[in-house]
Amino acid sequence: MPEKVHTYFGDSDDESSNQAAKTVPEPTVVEDGGRKKKRNKKRKRDEPPEEAQAQRDNLPVLAEEPIKTPEQAPKKAITVPVVKKEPEHEPSSDQTSGPKPRPKSRPPKSFTDTKTNFTSLREKANALYELRKKLPIFGHADEIRQKLRDQDVMLLVGETGSGKSTQIPQFLVNEFWCRPTPAKVRQEDGSEKSITVGGCIAITQPRRVAAISLARRVAEEMGTPLGSSSPASKVGYSVRFDTSTSPSTRVKFLTEGMLLQEMLHDPWLTKYSAVVVDEVHERGINVDLVAGFLRNLVSGKREGRGGVPLKVVVMSATADMESLMGFFQEGFQQQEQEQQQGQNQISNGTENGDNSEQNSMGISACHIKGRQFPVKTIYSPKPVHDFVDAALKIIFQIHYKEPMPGDILVFLTGQETVENLENLVNEYAIGMDPSLPKIQVLPLFAALPQAAQQRVFAPAPPRTRKVILATNIAETSVTVSGVRYVVDCGKAKVKQFRTRLGLDSLLVKPISKSAAIQRKGRAGREAPGQCFRLYTEKDYLALDETNTPEILRCDLTQALLNMKARGVDDIVRFPFLTRPPREALEKALLQLLNIDALQDDGSISDVGLHLAKLPLSPTLGRVLLAASENGYDCLLDVIDIISCLSVENIFLNTTSEEKKEAAETARRDLYRREGDHLTMLSTVRAYAGENVDRKVWAERHLVSHRAMQSVMDVRKQLRSQCRSAKMLPREEQNSHYPDPSPDLILQSFLSGFATNTARLVPDGSYRTIVGNQTVAIHPSSVLFGKKVEAILYNEFVFTNRSYARGVSAVQMDWVGEALAGR
């Protein structure tokens, strides 16, 4: 069930309408009491008084140990205005603590009348309960609860369809250890402070859509409203730009990045009794950091939690658990050694802090089989040289031989191969026997406009077989229903950062066994299926077991800054799930020194602390700080540009020739001869200044409306952070902007990107100023084909050759100054 959630496919229009809905309640908060009463009357009719009791009776898991939620009110992170104004409605009462009379006044939120119709919520939850009982994990509930009562860490392998992501939090939320617990912690000045620790479960997800839709699902299953829609809501979520929680939130889904951000402010995670780390097998860099921090937390003395344990559940879909087991064991072993050494020395820590014997080696493991239909694997008898051609043949072989229904999902490497195969299939389909079912070819890749992506989910016309040609996006992010045949080319494009060259390369590489299994699984979600691998069994056996963790493939600057900001001074001693090469760590440290994020002794500087809190790469953050020294106008302009640089490409690719010309004409007034940075600025300004219909404006200029919406989100977030940091005046100035000052803007960029520069050499090519590498201006740049003294670029990428992307013209003496200033 949990993986089903991936079917949700964020549509920009949906998102904006959601946001509109969310802003509705605000005005109702201040309305007068008379209208409130009317609302309450209406609500009473919807909710019979016995409803709370009935709800408990019908939801065994929820009702097991009714919680008397005491004063657990979170001190911060209350974003709902309703809650702030009416603290008397806090956690407690109605839902779980028995058949008490309903509080007289419920929050006056007319829009929730349907959402918080508890009767229908309960009915829905009851219906869902029947489905939940059938999940493979359901029979393991007691085992899982017992293991976590005994031990603090659990590793859980839950295969696809096991139900782990939705059920684990529900199994645990009523456990005794999951209650808010009063505790005393010692403060810096040595005094003791009473705090409340725990009460909430965090479940991390690698992707935003997954976090939101899982929260929605679990709220339904628990019969509680979702997030901030009601102060009684027990399930919420938190992702960038969208946090929806209530004071009574006890189960919170969040992205890994969000948990890291929370840890910057609350290193001991005092809100939580448990953290569930889901989808570890994907091994994004954030999950590695989370795992390292959590290991330190569970195996340390927990002084910041007043000794209250934190339970950690690490969940993965693949069975590679030995390394995780070793990882956490090592933490407990180190702790034991340290304790033995420290036994005769000073007794430090709080009274509660020394109960760690019971949890030494406190790791349990659990393996849950999935619920998948069998998928037959068919290998290519001999090695395939042209997988596009091979895929074409297999597609028609399936279509001719296999019965309907049953769509075909083909995994390819990128947009180019997708489009090639699309054309080929369409050509061949023309000559097909008319008595056969038709074929509908549907491309699917991230850069495809949203509307075109949505076509994949629409049911095919009668007597038509869908053939979906997808990139990696269909491996994890998007689930298409109706697929019974998978064709897997065995390859994927992978980004790899090359430390020595400071260069990102995007190359086609063989996938791992675990990715191959994941792809195959896409055929068996609804019925038995078949998977055609366009490689031999021998090739399959030679594949790596798992994906290369991102921490080995990316620039570590941001990860290291995050660690430094968390007080990890000794990077070498940090518990890495996979330790990056020393060279990569050193390079990142050097880069942080270069942008003044670290002091000479390697400890974090004020600049570094500031950068760590910005939702930007350290270099872009550095540019922001530099711009703030060049005045408000420059800072506002730089924020606009940075917002573009930190989202996907804002300019749509032109497909046909006519469209291309139309786009050129329409975009002409946006282009700036200074380069891409100022072109982005003029685009944001034009878009933001469009008051009639931004979507139409975007379409006309062949600008991605979806990307621009993200740009506006980032821009708003950055502006608001700059205002809080007093880098911008408190009030938003609506007066029109003065003309931008290109020199100041580009000089601000150079203070973060001094090493991302190249100069024109006599043969007409560009060479990087640091390293003397040949680099070409990317064809997507407005400076493509132009020759200027020197360029500044945002990215250095190798695909077929080395390209600079996000390029602007700069003067050599500016570059010299920027390099000298470090």
Added chain:
DNA sequence: GAGCACTGC
């Protein structure tokens, strides 16, 4: 003359 996939108070 070119665009794997995610993510951040």
